[in-house]
Amino acid sequence: MEINTSNETYFGIDLGTTNTVVSKGNVLFNGLIQSQIIQIMQVDENKCPTTEFILPSVLYVDENGKEYVGKIAKNIKSQASKKVLYNTKRYIGSNKTWSLGNSEYTAKEVAKQILKTCRDSMKRYNQGKEVENVTITVPASFNTDQIKDTKDAALEVGFKIVNLIPEPTSALIDFINEQSNLIESQRQVDLSKPTRILVFDLGGGTCDIAIVDVTQEGRKVEFTEVAIGRYDELGGIDFDNKVALVKLNEFLDLYNLDYYSLNKEDRERMVRHLRIFAEKAKERISSDLEMNCYFGESFDHYVMNFYGEDPVQFCINKEEYDECIEEFFIKSRDSNKRSDEENKKNIVDPILNTLRDYNISKESIDYLFLTGGMTKYQVVKDKIRNILDLKENQVINSTDPLSSVAKGAAIYDYYETIINRVERYTGENEYNEEVSVTEEKKFELTRVLAEAIMIDVKEGLPVIIINSNQEVPYEGKLKGALKTTSPSGVEINLYAGIDQYDSKMRIQRKYKAYFKTPKKPGTPIDIDFSIDKDKYLRLSVDVNGEKIELKQEVDLKEKDAM
Ligand SMILES: Nc1ncnc2c1ncn2[C@@H]1O[C@H](COP(=O)(O)OP(=O)(O)OP(=O)(O)O)[C@@H](O)[C@H]1O
Ligand SMILES: [Mg+2]
CATH class of the missing domain: 3.90.640.10 (ATPase, substrate binding domain, subdomain 4)
Structure with missing residues (x-):
């Protein structure tokens, strides 16, 4: 069976803190996939239509309540106006709201406005048809609440199939795809043997780290995330x-x-x-x-x-x-002895902590791959290279630090679509010999969770339901760690951290389930959990055979306005 993909276009979106970039991928006549960024329709400072490769992630609402994303909003921001919302990605996954015009916005609402603007433009590159499949990038370290809001925002603006991939990994996919399209003598990295690459993505709002092992076998390239940095709001x-x-x-x-x-x-x-x-x-x-x-x-x-x-x-x-x-380049000291001055954000801690948490030596890193707008600043590049004791020829600069993340997403979207289609033709995961899967299935991605997911059991330390470094997808059951305290329902607090002793453990949103019939206090509760490849978490409780899905309720991490 041959799967014809030559006329199709695949799409990716880098939903950045500062800038949003959209890419499209097409299969070339020689079977290779080429990814390019596309023009996004927006309006300029004079409210005239314009198309640009970058969509500033800024929302403006005019005096008539009309919403604008992009250039006009960035221009109004540059007048230091309060009529815009920006950097809201830092708050996705929370219920924090801002008033703008006559409406209230959460970060998810802002993301929806941005994604809607992207989707309108994508149509022009899809023979006028609405785009239904998309791959959106998220920081590697996003927790399950942040993942959920991003994916739900995309589904709510009309995308039907939404894949999420980590931003650093996406930039690396773009680079490796470009490399594999070159003849061997022109390649910057030798993929003939397994290669370990530390991807450092410093954008507007996030310092994102992924250590990825890349192995090539014939036309197939495998990406295995061996470590993911913890969520770091530094940019x-x-x-x-x-x-x-x-x-x-x-x-x-x-x-x-x-x-x-x-x-x-x-x-x-x-x-x-x-x-x-x-x-x-x-x-x-x-x-x-x-x-x-x-x-x-x-x-x-x-x-x-x-x-x-x-x-x-x-x-x-x-x-x-x-x-x-x-x-920003000075490592903080031992956490016990930290004074406020030493506790400041910096780029050294995230790198060294990732190596330490995953027991990875500096010497095992073959290459440093730099991407994100802030890595255009030479000092930043030099400092990171020094932290890792790497030679100059071990540093790879992304061809365009502002677009590589988006470009990788369209490439991933192509492989993901093909794999799913092959699986649909041949039955779940049972590859039929006749299908040319190995030819098509060129990139394979293995992903891990940056932090463990834990639940609060009221007495004692939180209990881990999924370990950090766990490969996803994953599912399981936690039996009887919780007991009912109320006849009508149960409330569960989720935490993210390396383990139960983590001093930087973060509380996520509260989950609640309401029982259909009253339960005797003290009844043991089983928790079923599943996390998919996108790190989208689903929880349900099982009390005496009654199964109820848990829904997010109250926000627990309100922050100050920007
Ligand atoms: N030439 C440059 N030199 C230094 N910094 C730059 C340059 N160009 C852009 N930047 C900075 O890069 C940041 C934006 O980078 P980028 O577009 O990669 O971020 P983002 O993807 O929107 O954010 P994030 O990945 O954190 O969500 C901004 O802080 C911007 O000021
Ligand atoms: Mg980015």
Whole structure:
């Protein structure tokens, strides 16, 4: 049986904290898959339609309540306006809401607006038909609540089949796909023997790490995630915040002002302006360095409506910038002895902790693969290479750090669609000899959970239901660890962490199940759980033979507004 895929298009979305990028994959005449990013329709600052390869992950609601995602919203954000929502991906998986216009938005709602904008554009590349299958990327370290919200958001905007894959792995798939399309002498990595690659993805909001073993056998490439970094909210936003803070303090000192004597509105506006200044400065210095046209000059910028009537000038040069961000490259000390100063976020801890938690030596890393907008900054690249004691020829820069994650997703979507179709033709997992599966099934991905999933049993330590480092999909039953306390229902708190003793254990949302018939307090409860390959978790309880699915209820991790 031959499966004809030549006319089909496969789609991927990198739903980033700062930028969203969409890709399409097509099969070339020689059977290889080629992935490209596509233009996304949006409107510009004058409300005129425009198409761009990048969709800023920013939502703006105008005075008539009309919602816009993308360029216009980013432009309004650049005026330090409060009429936009951005960086909301950091809050996905929680019930935190913001008011904008006359509506309330959760991070999931914002994600839906972004995905809807993407889906409208994808149609143009799909012969005018609505796209139903898509692969969306998520940070490797997303917990099951964050996964659930992302997948549900995609289903709710009309996608029918949604695959989720880790962002770092996706970028690596794109790179390996490009490599395998090249002749051997042009390849950057030798895939003739098993190769271990540490993928470091530093974007706008997340520092994401995946250590992946890549093995090639003929046309088949296997990706095995051997370690995943824990969720780390560190990205370009934090670098911008730090520089903004330094500049604000300089300004206050110069004018002899006290921060807290300013009114809240003024303070917030000043910080918003300075964050934008910091982001622009970073991107300018970095681009000038990249093009060898940085001559030590400072980046100067006049900020209107900052303080008083006159515009205020801010400047920064590379040396000053590097000094401001130095703290992000300093490892924190032993957690027991940490002072506040040492507890700051940095890029060293996530790397060293991932190696330690999974018992992986630095020496076993063959290559470092860098992706994400922040790795365009040379200092960041050098620091990571030094942390891992790697030589220059062991560092691979993604061809385009802003689009590689998205491109990998369309490639994955192709293989996933093909595998599913082959399985449908041949019966579940029973490959029929006549089907050319090995030819088609070129990429295989094995995934692990970054953190264990635990439940609170009221007395004593939480009980692990799924171990960290567990390969997914996975399912099981936890018998009798919980007992009913109320006749009407049960409430379960989920935690994510390395194990029960983890000091950084995070509480996820609360789950509740209501019994159909009252239960005697003290009745043992069995918990059935299943986690699919996308890390989508389903829980149900079994009390005296009555099976009830658990639903998420109350948010337990409210955070301050951005
Ligand atoms: N030339 C550059 N030099 C330095 N930083 C840059 C450059 N271009 C973009 N950035 C920064 O990269 C970040 C955005 O990167 P990217 O698009 O990879 O993030 P994202 O995918 O939206 O976020 P995440 O992966 O964290 O969800 C922003 O902080 C942006 O300022
Ligand atoms: Mg990203």
